[in-house]
Each structure stands twice: as structure tokens, then as C-alpha cells.
Amino acid sequence: MKRVIVSVTNDISTDQRVAKVCKTLIQNNFEILVIGRVLPNSISLKRNYKIKRFRLLFNSGLFFYAEYNLRLFFYLLFTRKDILLANDLDTLLPNYLISLLQNTKIIFDSHELFPEIPELVNRVIVKKVWLSLERWIVPKLKNNYTVCNSIAEFYKNKYQTNFETIKNLPTKKEIEKGVFPFDTDGKKIILYQGALNIGRGIELMIETMYFLENHLLVLIGSGDISASLKDKVSEKNLNDKVFFLGKINPAALHKLTPLADLGLSLEEDLGLNYRFALPNKIFDYIQGEVPILVSNLPEMSQVIKVYNVGEIVKNRAPEKLASQIKEVLEKEYTKELKLAKTALIWEQQEEKLIAIFNNSK
Helix, strand or coil, X not given: CCEEEEECCCCCCCCHHHHHHHHHHHHCCCEEEEEEECCCCXXXXXXXXXXXXXXXXXXXXXXXXXXXXXXXXXXXXCCCCCEEEEECHHHHHHXXXXXXXXXXXXXXXXXXXXXXXXXXXXXXXXXXXXXXXXXXXHHHCCCEEECCHHHHHHHHHHXXXXXXXXXXXXXXXXXXXXXXXXXXXXXXXXXXXXXXXXXXXXXXXXXXXXXXXXXXXXEECCCXXXXXXXXXXXXXXXXXXXXXXXXXXXXXXXXXXXXXXXXXXXXXXXXXXXXXXXXXXXXXXXXXXXXXXXXXXXXXXXXXXXXXXXXXXXXXXXXXXXXXXXXXHXXXXXXXXXXXXXXXXXXXXXXXXXXXXXXXX
């Protein structure tokens, strides 16, 4: 049985993509160890594979990346493995060095164009460091996959390196409905689930709530701007219309998603990373049979054009956006959502994923 060591810089608990990859590998007789880290708000985990989470002195910035990568390098050096799976550029260096030192197969899963994330757009020196690392390692890799065709094509054109597309699709599941921890009677529920970070269009949606009566905005997740978003809601006296539920484990989240009347993915065009975004929340909404409203960006708009499960944002002015939301909520998408949810599932990609891990290169 081949042993795969999976590396991430998060605390593993809400990384659904990694969880799905591990589940598929376990079902195909691979042994799994996932390495992440402990955060102040980390929850305990029970999985059918081994987990190692580093407790670090630093949780952000240069010292975090240096500490994590150093710890990861030495852990990998002295741990049995047959395959290394590096998730994103911030885990790639120690995995690559170990693959060279010990002649171990390495696989790279690029969840995004890391040097193009909004947090690095205006940090020229830091961005150059990540780009240098990417230029050094990525052209040498033989087994790679990423989340959408746009990123795969980008890497192919830039580095002449092949990337398969393994989309962030959810596993097939039946709808189970839970209950929100607040009164929703007679209200339309607008849902955003995912990281509360810059460039996700959350501030825009809060502004839009001014123009929507009998609608509630529910935000599920946490992130860098959680506190500022809560301050914004309080300052604008919208506490009765905007609700923060924080980070919720995937099993509980799957019961809340179907309660929504509309799902949002309003990412801004803040560089290539967001332009090529294809967030897994879009597919989670579809699995919950919730129509979606998405930004006019290539990957997510393509989902609307192909499957007709919602609309593409026409105007990002709050009042105009509110009008479009009202129009979307008056339409019926049940038939289209039922068709899309059978096609857009993780199981449709598993054969291609396993072929990457079985590749002898």
C-alpha cells in the first residue's frame, strides 16, 4: 500500500478539497497522512486517516512561512512516504527538496494562482519571492492538477508544464435541511459561504442590503476581514439583516446551504487569481439546489452559461444589484439545478485523479 503525505498550511478542518482527495485515495488503497497546523480556533478532527498538525510560534507573515516550511522539511525527511502531495505554492518548497533528496514522487495541486492572490497584489517584493519560487520549481514538475481550465492553460503557456483540471466539485449527496439559529420567517435568505477575505464582494453585498426589504444576508465562514465586516454592519445599523455564523464544519454546513434562496459568489477582478476563480461554494450551492448569482468572470460565468442555474452580475452598484437579486428570486431554476447537480460532482473526476497518483513518473 503506497503512502501519500499531504501538506497544507491551513488547519485541515474546513479544507473540503483536501478531504475529498484523501477520501478518494483511501478508497483506492492508498495510505494517507495529512500535515497542517493548529490555529487558535481550530476544532478537533476525526478522520479515517492520520493527521499531524504543527503547533507554531507564528501564525502569519514571513516568520510563519519560514517556521512552517522548516518544520515540514524535517518532518518529511524522517517520515516514511511513497508520494508527496503539495497543496499550493506555500507548501511546495520542502516537498520539492525532499523529492530530490530522497527520489520521491511529488504531485502538485494548485488551488489558485498563489502569487496573484489579492493579499500580494501591492506587496511587490513578497510577490517577487513567490514568483521566483514558482519559476524555479513548477517547470520541473511532471504530475500536477489544478481547479479550473483557465489556471491549467495559464501554467501551460507560462511554463510549458502540463496541469490536469480537477474541479472543486462536491461529492454526491442527498439534501438534508437544518435550521438557522435565528428567525427567518417570511424572509428571503441570501447566503455567502466561504472565506471572509478581501475581494470577495462581501462589503458590496452588505451595502446592497440597504435596498432589500424582507431579505437576510447570512455569512458563513471566517477570515482576515471578519472583524471589519462586523464593524461595518454595526455602523450601518444592519444587525437585523446581516448574520455572521462563523466557521462551520462541512457536515453542518451541508444542512444549512439548502435553506438559502440565493447563493453568492461576487469575487472582484483583483488580478488573475480572482479572474480565474471557480470557488467550490458555487458547486455547493448547486448541490443544495440553490440558484446562484456570480461575478462576470470567465470560469464562474461559464457555469451559468452552460447550466442556467442563476445569473451573472450585470451592475455592481448596490441599488442595481439589489434590483437584479429581486429579479433572480422571482425566477424558477429547479429543473436546471437538478440536472446540474448530477453532472457537477466529485465522483465524475475520480478516475482522472487516481491516474495522476498511479503515474510512474
